[in-house]
Amino acid sequence: MRFLTRSLIAVFLGAVALGLLGLAGGMVRDTLAERAAQEDRTRAPRERVFTARVLTLEPGVVAPVLSAFGEVVSRRTLELRAPSAGRILELAEGFEEGAEVSEGQVLVRLDPADAQATLQLVRADLAQAEDELRDAELALELVGLDRAEAEAQVDLRRRAFERQETIQERGIGSASAVEEAELAFAGARAALISRRQAEATALARVATARSALERQRINLSEAERALAETEITASFAGVLSGTVAVAGGQVASNEQLASIIDPDRLEVSFRLSTAQYLRLLDDAGDLVDAEAEISLELGGVEITSTGRLSRVAPSVGDGQSGRVIFASILQPRGFRPGDFVVVRITEPEMVDVALVPAAAVDAEGEVLVLGAEDRLEAAQVAVVRRQGDDVLIRAGDLAGREIVAARNPLLGAGIRINPQRSADAAQAEIPAAPELVTLDAERRAALIARVETNRGLPEPVRTRILAQLEQEAVPARLIERLEGGGRQGG
CATH class of the missing domain: 2.40.50.100 (RNA polymerase II/Efflux pump adaptor protein, barrel-sandwich hybrid domain)
Known part of the structure; x- marks a missing residue:
């Protein structure tokens, strides 16, 4: 009996299984037939819509910022x-x-031993030269007296000779007396010539002694200078x-x-291309008196200072191009010669230009403008200046219209997009110069303590940051980084 019951149950389960298999086969057959019927039908194409960020062209007055890398150098080094x-x-x-x-x-x-010995020898030579000059001057004086006496003898012999001639003319004197007077007169003249020669020799001796004395005085000055040095x-x-x-x-x-370096007289030397240099010239061809911002990145903290363009290097340099510009650092504390810094120069303002991301304009100056039904249109703009990730353009008739902020290969004229607008997608502004903040004593002490207790800062970086915090006005960017770092660390 038990065997019969089990056999009936097995037959029933087998029948159920066969029925389920048949049902599944029918469902598969219907599905395949329906899919085949759908493939035979013609599908209507559906347009693909892309999402893109757009911004509005708003021309205005913009002061471009020219960025360059430079090196801090000292204006006075000894x-x-x-x-x-x-x-x-x-x-x-x-x-x-x-x-x-x-x-x-x-x-x-x-x-100073050698210099002192040389000085003593020169002083001895100087004293000897002074003695020689006194002797020469005394000898000159004696020779002068001798010459004067010889002149007196010549005058006396001349008168005697003339007197003998007069006596002879009267018929009283003799010819021998006249000859003797004439010979005496000639001898006196010869003696006078000898005395004059001696006087010339004495004068030459005096001149030589004076020259020697002057040389010894120069030697004395050199010896004293050598001792002082x-x-x-x-x-x-x-x-x-x-x-x-x-x-x-x-x-x-x-x-x-x-070497001695003056830390209060520093400047930045940086090289610009010829095109960039021409933008910094006035109508007379001179360098404009433009402001500059000098910044130095130190361990995540930036030290900044204001500066001003000062001069241009006179030559380009072998194998170089462009121009080397120098800008004085008005607040040099924290900077050292050799620092690699970033220089940002504020150029003269430009009127009726718009600042847009560089990705919005292609190499040919074409932008994608949002048209009717959110479809894109291609338009040309005049690129005035490229600076970093942005460009300055002349919008012209496109002023007030929206353009794609970042082009990509999928976007082009006629493509429909889903525009995304946000406050961040508006026209970017050139970052202003860092604001200087005057700290009170409590806040300054807290920032100094935070820097001193920060073990992760290298010692040179810590010294420069503390030097900048001791100034009366501190850059707001430095304060934000220090206080923001402290909050994150807490």
Whole structure:
């Protein structure tokens, strides 16, 4: 009985399974037939719509900003060199790299023994030259008296000769007396000539003695200068750099011992292309008096200072192009020679131009304008200036219309888009110069403490940031970064 029951159940389950298989086969057949029927039907094409961000062209007055990379250099640098060979006797306290020095401070003392000995020898030679001059002048005076006496003798012999001639003419005197007087007169003239020759020799001796005395005086001045130069002093206040001198060491003549850099007289040297340089010239061809912003990135913190264009290098340089421009740094604290900085120059304002992203304009100056039914139209614009990721264009008749902010290969004339408008997609503005903020004592102390306790900052960066925080006006960008970093760290 049990066997029969189990057999009936198995037959029933088999019948159910076969029925389900048949039902599934019918469903598959109907589905395939319906799909085949749909493929035979003609499909209506559907237009593809892209999404793109648009912005409105709003021409106005824009002051372009020209950016360039430059290097900080010192406008006043003094090389300390040894005026003569010798031994370094003494160095100033703190004679090391980065040490501050004051004007007139004695930095290096060389051994003065040789210079002092030379000075004493020159003084002895000077005294000898003075004695020689006195002797020559006295001899000249004696020779002058001798010449005067010889002239008197000539005058006396002449009168005697003339008297003998007169006596002979009267018939009283003899010819022998006249001859004797004439011979005496000739001898007196010869003696006078000899005395004049002696006087000329004495004059020459005096001149020689005076020249020798003048030479000795010059030697004395040189010896005194050489002795004074054994002390090397600072001509101006500044910071030492490249110190190589060691107390007790030997130095050669004209050997460089160190350099003094004036940290308060810094400037930036940067190179511009010829086209960029021409934009900074006025009608007379001179460099415009334009403002500049100098910024230095240090460990995520930016040190900034205002500057002003000062001059242009006189030559281009071998194998170079463009022009080298110099801009003075008005607030040099925190900067050091050799720093690699970014210079942003505010150019003269331009009227009736629009600032748009560079991706909105192709290489041929074409933009995509939003037309009727949100379809794109191609239009030409005049590109006036390219600066970074933006361009300045002349909109012309397109003023007030919307254009695609970023072109891509899928967009073109006639394509319909889904425009996206936002406040961020409006015309970008050129970033203004960093605002300077005057801090109160409490806030300044808090920022200084935050920098001093930040162990992640390198020591040179920490020193420069603290120097900028000690100024009366601090850039707002620096304050935002410091305070923002502190909040993130908390």
